[in-house]
Amino acid sequence: MPTTVREYTGSIRDTVKSFWHGLSITLSYLVRRPITVQYPDRTTLPVRDMLPPRYRGFLEVDASICTGCQACERACPISCIQISLEKDPQNPKQRVVTQFDIDEAKCMFCGLCVEPCPTGSIQHTREFEGSQADLRNLVIRWSDPLHPFPVYKVDKAAEYLPRVELGTLVRAKLAARAWDAPGPRFLPPEPPAAPAAPAAGDATPAKP
Amino acid sequence: MPTKRTASKISPRTVVLVTLAVGLGLPGALFAAILLLSPLTKPAVIDALVGRVLGVDPATWPWTGLAEGVAVGILAFILVNFGAIVSGMTVWWEMRVSSRMQSRVGYNRAGAAGFFQWIADAVKLLFKEDLIPADADQILFRSAPYFVMAGFALAFVVLPFGESLIAADLNVGVFYLIAVTALVVVGILLAGWSSNSKWALFGGMRSAAQVISYEIPAGVAVMVPILMSGTLSMQGIVRAQGAWPWQWNVFTNPASTVAFAIFFISQLAEGNRTPFDLPEAESELVAGYLSEYSGFRFALYFLVEFGNLWVMAAVATTLFLGGWQVPFVGPEAYAAARGAELIPGAAWWGLEALSMVVMVLKTLVVLNLIVWVRWTLPRIRIDQMMNLCWKYLVPWAFASFLFTLLWQLAVAGTPALATVSGIALTAATALLLVLFLRQTRANLVAMGDRVDLTNW
Ligand code: SF4
Ligand code: SF4
Numbered sequence: 001m002p003t004t005v006r007e008y009t010g011s012i013r014d015t016v017k018s019f020w021h022g023l024s025i026t027l028s029y030l031v032r033r034p035i036t037v038q039y040p041d042r043t044t045l046p047v048r049d050m051l052p053p054r055y056r057g058f059l060e061v062d063a064s065i066c067t068g069c070q071a072c073e074r075a076c077p078i079s080c081i082q083i084s085l086e087k088d089p090q091n092p093k094q095r096v097v098t099q100f101d102i103d104e105a106k107c108m109f110c111g112l113c114v115e116p117c118p119t120g121s122i123q124h125t126r127e128f129e130g131s132q133a134d135l136r137n138l139v140i141r142w143s144d145p146l147h148p149f150p151v152y153k154v155d156k157a158a159e160y161l162p163r164v165e166l167g168t169l170v171r172a173k174l175a176a177r178a179w180d181a182p183g184p185r186f187l188p189p190e191p192p193a194a195p196a197a198p199a200a201g202d203a204t205p206a207k208p
Numbered sequence: 209m210p211t212k213r214t215a216s217k218i219s220p221r222t223v224v225l226v227t228l229a230v231g232l233g234l235p236g237a238l239f240a241a242i243l244l245l246s247p248l249t250k251p252a253v254i255d256a257l258v259g260r261v262l263g264v265d266p267a268t269w270p271w272t273g274l275a276e277g278v279a280v281g282i283l284a285f286i287l288v289n290f291g292a293i294v295s296g297m298t299v300w301w302e303m304r305v306s307s308r309m310q311s312r313v314g315y316n317r318a319g320a321a322g323f324f325q326w327i328a329d330a331v332k333l334l335f336k337e338d339l340i341p342a343d344a345d346q347i348l349f350r351s352a353p354y355f356v357m358a359g360f361a362l363a364f365v366v367l368p369f370g371e372s373l374i375a376a377d378l379n380v381g382v383f384y385l386i387a388v389t390a391l392v393v394v395g396i397l398l399a400g401w402s403s404n405s406k407w408a409l410f411g412g413m414r415s416a417a418q419v420i421s422y423e424i425p426a427g428v429a430v431m432v433p434i435l436m437s438g439t440l441s442m443q444g445i446v447r448a449q450g451a452w453p454w455q456w457n458v459f460t461n462p463a464s465t466v467a468f469a470i471f472f473i474s475q476l477a478e479g480n481r482t483p484f485d486l487p488e489a490e491s492e493l494v495a496g497y498l499s500e501y502s503g504f505r506f507a508l509y510f511l512v513e514f515g516n517l518w519v520m521a522a523v524a525t526t527l528f529l530g531g532w533q534v535p536f537v538g539p540e541a542y543a544a545a546r547g548a549e550l551i552p553g554a555a556w557w558g559l560e561a562l563s564m565v566v567m568v569l570k571t572l573v574v575l576n577l578i579v580w581v582r583w584t585l586p587r588i589r590i591d592q593m594m595n596l597c598w599k600y601l602v603p604w605a606f607a608s609f610l611f612t613l614l615w616q617l618a619v620a621g622t623p624a625l626a627t628v629s630g631i632a633l634t635a636a637t638a639l640l641l642v643l644f645l646r647q648t649r650a651n652l653v654a655m656g657d658r659v660d661l662t663n664w
Binding site for chain 2: 002008011012018019020021024025028029030031032033035036
């Protein structure tokens with residue numbers, strides 16, 4: 001609040017000056033080329049290739065080196081990973097992973113599941129574009145009862161673990177699913193709809 | 209239920225052509241309608257037409273009033289639609305400009321340069337549920353947007369579009385304008401009160417405080433052009449000015465330049481524009497008085513907020529910037545082209561169209577200035593807002609009012625004084641403009657950038 005004449009005139013001068021410089025700065029930006037790059041169709045490279053290598057995108061599991069140890073499932077603080085193991089009916093000594101679901105819709109990409117993995121089977125990729133009309137389609141199934149995979153036995157003598165190129169598996173899974181594919185139905189079919197006009201008052205289902 | 213989306217097969221050239229056709233055709237058609245209808249829907253013309261076409265005496269014919277009413281109703285319909293469409297297009301333009309000022313790209317999907325975005329937004333808002341909070345005051349909540357809308361639509365009655373292009377040239381035009389635009393405050397206050405939400409209430413109260421405070425400097429500043437032209441009629445004020453910048457009210461009197469600045473700032477505040485958007489300050493008040501609104505009612509508020517830009521700009525142009533005056537075309541030229549015919553000839557319509565073009569161009573310049581200021585200055589604090597009004601604008605408005613009184617006496621003695629002031633101030637403004645552009649260029653060069661409009 002101005003208390004002297006100098007302050008009073010000073011604030012008028014400040015106002016005029018901020019108009020002058022402010023308007024001139026915004027005008028100069030108006031005639032420049034915008035620095036934003038238009039996603040997704042005007043980028044020079046696919047965006048995933050411009051991301052830093054340690055970006056934490058969708059998780060990918062390489063079934064060929066997964067030991068079925070379930071360390072990742074236990075590590076996840078919000079239980080997005082669901083793993084089931086069974087004995088192979090043909091070969092009782094071999095265990096198979098019959099379910100390996102990762103709910104990417106629930107995942108917070110914290111990376112806690114990646115760290116305990118003994119073989120580096122589960123990894124973050126740089127994939128992040130997974131728009132789906134149905135949220136359930138974001139559950140990525142790395143194994144299911146019809147296509148189980150046998151657990152991997154770590155070869156102590158191996159120099160390195162043969163992992164497929166990071167990102168190819170999850171990209172194939174995402175590409176195979178149309179954005180508007182109907183979601184999987186986990187619930188039993190709903191009972192037939194009640195008749196339009198309930199006969200008696202007590203027949204109407206209680207509303208919550 | 210999910211539908212297969214097919215890639216659009218429309219070629220870019222078609223998109224550009226359709227956008228241009230709509231973007232120029234829509235306002236063009238409305239301007240043409242205003243050009244045609246506003247001189248032809250005057251009661252005198254309608255009466256004469258009734259007498260000539262139907263062969264009845266309009267004074268005794270029972271339906272004369274109805275015919276006049278229908279004619280005015282059509283004009284009113286066109287004007288309200290004009291307001292709505294201009295408001296929508298302003299939204300699009302403002303979003304484009306603001307994104308460039310922030311180094312973004314902005315609307316670019318619907319139509320060429322994203323032009324159809326405002327239509328898409330409007331359609332989306334109309335389809336949304338019109339929700340009324342359970343504890344809101346139903347009647348007030350429902351009616352508040354219509355007060356705002358009425359205040360906005362009524363302003364168009366006295367907005368001049370050209371030499372004879374005005375819905376009604378009231379002899380109390382400016383007074384009427386200030387009176388009806390105050391209806392907007394009523395609507396905002398009602399909205400804030402009836403929503404039964406503290407955000408909305410604070411927003412409404414702030415808005416009322418702000419608009420009522422700024423009415424005072426605005427009103428006093430408006431007195432300056434009124435004193436200079438000696439009339440309250442909008443057309444009268446324009447007629448008192450000349451076509452060249454040194455004949456405009458803003459330059460023919462040094463105090464009037466100050467009054468113009470005060471008027472412009474007060475208009476920003478009354479229109480709740482940034483830097484005076486305290487009533488809907490997102491970071492403090494969610495959306496202020498709009499917090500509880502949705503759907504169509506929300507759309508009405510938005511329409512008024514952006515439509516007001518045109519009203520503000522047109523009023524400022526009329527009062528200070530010479531309105532529709534065309535260089536080299538004096539009142540005699542209009543009178544000569546008009547002739548004595550009931551429906552004037554093509555020359556007169558051409559002159560009218562020319563004056564409309566001048567008015568619209570000036571209005572667009574002021575409108576862009578308002579948009580530009582919004583994206584330049586941050587929001588000010590509420591105490592600063594009140595300080596600015598009562599400690600700076602009000603005293604200076606009164607000072608320029610008093611100065612104008614003396615100035616008018618001096619000009620009555622030596623008429624050359626107005627011309628001298630006009631030329632001096634015009635030259636000073638031109639000089640400032642050049643300096644400003646140099647400053648802008650310096651800003652560009654300082655960042656190692658250059659003018660590049662390829663991605664506009
Ligand atoms: S990244 Fe985090 S949240 Fe996601 S699955 Fe792994 S542990 Fe769970
Ligand atoms: S992905 Fe890794 S941590 Fe998870 S079960 Fe397989 S081997 Fe274990």
